[in-house]
Amino acid sequence: MKYFIGIDIGSTCAKTIVMDENKQIVHRLLQPTGWSSVDTAQAIYAKLEEMGINMKEANVVATGYGRISVPYADKCVTEITCHGRGTCFVYGSQDLTVIDIGGQDTKLISVEAGMVKDFIMNDKCSAGTGRFLEVMANTLGLRPEELCQLAAQGSGVSISSMCTVFAESEVISLIGRGEPKQNIAFAVVDSIVKKVASQAGRLTLGKTVCLTGGLCEFDYLCESLGKKLNVTVNTNPDGRYAGAIGAALSAMNVRK
Amino acid sequence: MEYTLPEQFEEFADARKAGFLRVKGLKEQGGKVAGVFCTFTPTEILDAAGFVSVSLCGMSDETIPAAESHLPKNMCPLIKSSYGFALTDKCPYTYFSDLIVGETTCDGKKKMYEMLNDIKPTYILHLPQGYDSDPVTIWTNELRRFIKFLEEKFNVTITDEMLRDAARKRNIQRQTHLKLMELQKQCPPPLGGMQMYATMEGVGFVFTHEERVAKLNALRESVETNADKNQFAGAKRIMVTGCPIGGVLGKTVKAIEASGGVVVCFENCSGIKAAYQMVDTEAEDIVKAIAERYLQIGCSVMTPNKERMKMIPKLVEEYKVDGIVEVDLQACTPYCTETFKVKQLADSLNIPYLAVETDYSQSDSGQLSTRMEAFLEML
Numbered sequence: 001m002k003y004f005i006g007i008d009i010g011s012t013c014a015k016t017i018v019m020d021e022n023k024q025i026v027h028r029l030l031q032p033t034g035w036s037s038v039d040t041a042q043a044i045y046a047k048l049e050e051m052g053i054n055m056k057e058a059n060v061v062a063t064g065y066g067r068i069s070v071p072y073a074d075k076c077v078t079e080i081t082c083h084g085r086g087t088c089f090v091y092g093s094q095d096l097t098v099i100d101i102g103g104q105d106t107k108l109i110s111v112e113a114g115m116v117k118d119f120i121m122n123d124k125c126s127a128g129t130g131r132f133l134e135v136m137a138n139t140l141g142l143r144p145e146e147l148c149q150l151a152a153q154g155s156g157v158s159i160s161s162m163c164t165v166f167a168e169s170e171v172i173s174l175i176g177r178g179e180p181k182q183n184i185a186f187a188v189v190d191s192i193v194k195k196v197a198s199q200a201g202r203l204t205l206g207k208t209v210c211l212t213g214g215l216c217e218f219d220y221l222c223e224s225l226g227k228k229l230n231v232t233v234n235t236n237p238d239g240r241y242a243g244a245i246g247a248a249l250s251a252m253n254v255r256k
Numbered sequence: 257m258e259y260t261l262p263e264q265f266e267e268f269a270d271a272r273k274a275g276f277l278r279v280k281g282l283k284e285q286g287g288k289v290a291g292v293f294c295t296f297t298p299t300e301i302l303d304a305a306g307f308v309s310v311s312l313c314g315m316s317d318e319t320i321p322a323a324e325s326h327l328p329k330n331m332c333p334l335i336k337s338s339y340g341f342a343l344t345d346k347c348p349y350t351y352f353s354d355l356i357v358g359e360t361t362c363d364g365k366k367k368m369y370e371m372l373n374d375i376k377p378t379y380i381l382h383l384p385q386g387y388d389s390d391p392v393t394i395w396t397n398e399l400r401r402f403i404k405f406l407e408e409k410f411n412v413t414i415t416d417e418m419l420r421d422a423a424r425k426r427n428i429q430r431q432t433h434l435k436l437m438e439l440q441k442q443c444p445p446p447l448g449g450m451q452m453y454a455t456m457e458g459v460g461f462v463f464t465h466e467e468r469v470a471k472l473n474a475l476r477e478s479v480e481t482n483a484d485k486n487q488f489a490g491a492k493r494i495m496v497t498g499c500p501i502g503g504v505l506g507k508t509v510k511a512i513e514a515s516g517g518v519v520v521c522f523e524n525c526s527g528i529k530a531a532y533q534m535v536d537t538e539a540e541d542i543v544k545a546i547a548e549r550y551l552q553i554g555c556s557v558m559t560p561n562k563e564r565m566k567m568i569p570k571l572v573e574e575y576k577v578d579g580i581v582e583v584d585l586q587a588c589t590p591y592c593t594e595t596f597k598v599k600q601l602a603d604s605l606n607i608p609y610l611a612v613e614t615d616y617s618q619s620d621s622g623q624l625s626t627r628m629e630a631f632l633e634m635l
């Protein structure tokens with residue numbers, strides 16, 4: 001059997017999707033990227049072989065910031081194109097806007113008729129990214145998903161700084177002031193939502209807005225993002241694999 | 257006259273040493289050097305006064321740490337780099353310039369010139385920044401004031417005939433340069449943007465009119481006969497616009513050309529922006545004619561910047577552009593703000609548009625190349 005493999009090496013997690021020729025997803029792998037994307041890529045290779053996949057035969061497309069560290073990939077495609085394609089597949093629509101909150105950057109991609117039409121990526125700054133959430137959660141002694149759950153019960157507080165370092169010290173002083181944790185959590189989520197919404201202002205949002213990336217299962221985040229943007233934000237458990245799915249789909253076009 | 261070299265001369269690399277010795281030679285033969293920073297500088301006047309004008313725009317991050325001891329961190333890298341070169345005596349042209357000429361363009365440059373004046377005599381021309389209140393009269397008066405200043409300070413005479421002659425020569429240089437750039441209208445283009453930019457940069461340091469024209473012509477002929485016409489067959493045709501990009505070429509133009517694109521047109525300064533308009537050399541008032549020529553430059557310091565908005569659609573058509581990439585320098589308020597309008601313009605032309613903001617460091621090169629790649633995948 002011929003397999004089509006998409007590997008998305010992001011800044012925090014590496015996602016792998018194996019598809020058969022009928023575009024059925026047969027395997028999903030998720031692992032931390034760790035400090036070396038080269039090692040991660042090798043580990044994925046070994047794992048796939050172990051699972052009985054003939055890697056010499058398979059078509060492999062790599063994406064994500066570590067895409068160049070996958071020596072056995074037949075092709076590299078950027079995460080923008082892969083996220084666009086993968087999201088269309090996951091949500092079964094050809095016209096949509098992707099909001100991908102990744103570990104290191106946030107991307108907004110507008111897709112029309114299955115093709116990327118426009119995109120925005122945040123500049124050298126971690127505001128509004130998964131990293132921002134992680135740092136703040138750490139400061140509060142919570143896991144990111146706990147922070148998001150707690151935020152649903154909070155209100156009334158805001159963080160003004162967009163910079164992770166300054167925002168962290170704001171959070172520390174809120175803790176010092178005795179502000180209840182749920183209110184601080186609320187402020188953290190609110191800050192991410194505001195940042196993403198301001199980026200979205202530069203793009204024409206389609207009717208269907210889909211969240212991808214590691215944060216897409218955080219219900220409260222999706223809900224507040226939807227409120228802020230005045231749209232329904234769709235999520236799907238496969239959302240975090242959107243990039244890898246797009247890469248696997250691209251692998252179908254690779255001729256070996 | 258004898259000229260001394262900077263104190264740390266012996267520590268410089270060979271190429272830099274050679275640069276210093278060349279300018280020193282030029283000065284010892286009686287040449288006068290004017291350091292300039294901007295496409296608005298009326299070079300005809302400097303030519304007529306017997307100056308060699310050289311661009312002092314800083315293009316490397318080498319001198320930025322030194323500059324930051326005087327200038328804010330959050331400032332355009334071109335301004336910081338340029339000032340840093342003056343402060344550290346590392347640029348031969350800044351070091352040997354008899355005069356620096358600046359214009360009131362963006363706020364950062366204006367304020368930097370005030371400080372530069374403490375290192376080197378700096379003359380400021382006040383550029384009107386819009387079209388509503390008779391800019392031609394204002395700018396013509398500024399040019400006359402500059403002529404008078406040069407005559408008095410350097411004991412020279414600048415006649416209308418000299419200005420006319422200088423303008424004729426500059427027009428020829430511009431036309432020759434334009435003809436070279438226009439080779440890129442061909443499909444596929446004979447040159448890559450990196451190659452084209454290198455030729456443009458090289459010409460900036462050839463100082464006589466005859467040599468410059470000869471060099472530009474020779475370049476064009478060699479491209480016509482030698483260039484591999486198919487090296488960019490099938491590549492997407494990109495126009496680059498925005499701030500001066502000499503300091504960020506690798507992260508932008510090279511990245512575009514490594515991802516299946518080819519830069520066919522630079523709208524920026526040192527590209528089309530500097531060469532497109534000609535002086536009407538037959539005009540009765542030659543100073544006014546020079547003033548009028550410069551006011552047609554589509555730079556974002558103008559408000560509104562109608563010339564750029566007219567130029568972009570024209571170039572898109574002439575160069576059969578598939579996508580526009582705007583490259584702006586960090587903290588450049590005029591250009592970064594204008595991206596919003598340029599995007600609207602690109603949308604109305606149905607041409608994909610990408611804007612990036614960057615500086616002279618290498619820290620964002622990975623991110624930038626992802627963006628360029630994604631943009632090209634999209635076309």
Ligand code: SF4
Nearest residue numbers: 294295296361525555
């Ligand atoms: S971009 Fe504007 S201010 Fe800068 S050099 Fe060019 S004309 Fe001058």
Ligand code: SF4
Nearest residue numbers: 332334362499585588
């Ligand atoms: S790039 Fe922008 S900020 Fe820098 S000198 Fe030119 S106009 Fe000024």
